[in-house]
Amino acid sequence: MLLVALTLTSLAVLLRIIANPLSNVFQKQLTQRSADPLFVIAATYGFLTLTCLAFWSQLQSANLPVAFWQSMLLVGLFALIGNVFLVKALQIGDLSVLGPINAYKSVVGMLVGIFLLNEIPSAVGVVGVVLIVVGSYIVLGNTQQRKGFSWGVFQRPEVRLRLAALLFSAIDGVLLKKAIVLSTPTTAFFYWCLFGFLFSLVWIGLTLRQQWQHQVRLLFSQRTTYLALFLTVGLTQIASNVALAGMQVGYALALFQTSALISVVFGYQFFRETNIIRKLIGATIMVVGAVLITVFQ
Template sequence: MTDLWVALSLFSAFSLATSDALTKRALNKENEYIIAWLRLFCALPFLVLLLVFSPFPDPDSTFYIACFIGIPLEILALIWYVKALRLSPMSLTLPFLALTPAFIMITGWVMMDEVVSLRGGVGVILIALGGYLLNISDPRKGVLHPFRSIITDRGIRYMIGVSLIYSFTSVIGKIAILHSSPLFFSGAYFVGVTLCFSPVILLQSRKIRKDIRQDIKRSVLPGIFYAMMIISHVFAITMTKVAYMIALKRTSFLMGAVYGFLFFREKNVTYRLTGAVVMFLGFLLIVLK
């Protein structure tokens, strides 16, 4: 069982990183709302199939309450994520997305009584730290430059909010899964997220609707990998503590850095190697605990 959740978590990370890279390569749009929505929309057919063909688990009231709380939070996180990218450089905002596993050690304990071991907790912190270092694209300004900018930079504050929201929705998602089933949750929850996020897109200008029609075919492959990320995520998270699973899933930052070097000629590879080593040490502490 241990090997299975590790494999599923890493596959989820790989699928997410691949979806991100394919999205960046295929779309290259300035409107992040379109990018976020198209990937969800193109994953939708696969998730609907799960909903239709998976056994109906007769979910209880806890499942519906979890979805009722979780779906609006997911939409808010998407909107804040887009705002963060629009207001601030990625080098300042993305490092804070790596903090989610550290926050989950608190939310998982409060909401589900999940307590990580000392060794596992250190592993989670190291993965968060490694992910933070991986996402700093301008090391000349110093490792703490994003933190020094929190007070003056609204985009950073939005991204911290996103990281906090994900620390809640990850736990809420597990609660919903335990009160239904992984496949049913994958379909119902993310269909709900996509449908609720659609008005945000469709109420935009006509130009945005035109862009959607032009780019929808190129979004199919990123959508397939995004659907695979969701499916592997929901199974992995039921097999271990949320903090451990999300920490391993954040190795998508490492995989994304490899894609960035291979396909987008991104720089600072030597500096990011430090983050990769720190992240790998955290991975070993969690997996070998």
């Protein structure tokens, strides 16, 4: 039983659950120190691309089908937009709220997966996703006004940015799964980094021409935090690729949401965010949903 639990896919999911909230902490810390979200993402892509080049001989790059390149170009674009929206949301919002909001990604991923990958979820899988969404309602409740979830919460700019980020990243996840099926998790990881970096350079050239020198200086002055970010983002993405290769997109995205508990704890530990008990209760309901998905997949 233990050997079954400790599969490569399971370990990848566990690594992703831990690494992703940590990367969010470093992203929020950098934006609090005047780092531009776009530059943060571009620097991350650039460092990971250079790291991958050291292992170029081990990467599969020949005889890849046209469908792979089409998927990866879209993945690079959608991942870049989603990540910039995410870091911008973290810049102005609470990690303990924005982390759990990501639960909606599993719903989007499952719906898109049905149409693009013909991945049909089981009834229990759907129940698990519903529990994840219900848990997010509790996280978003307003205790100061003695109210639960309200649709007015979507008027908050950080929530809108986070929802936009998860929409792009959920579609990105489905397309990435398609690219992984046509290649390998490591090959898809390299081109995820490369295309994301190229697209971000174009975006920087259009919008940050007057700021890039200041941002480079900030990178060197905050090099420890940047290096920690590069490491955690790299671990998050390669673990995501391995997990996507081993399970359906909707289920993988749902399991990733168990990192909501860690996001709530990190929000309190690093940024002294409030209403932690309520957020932990909501995040725990989300974890229960993810366990249902895992056990009855």
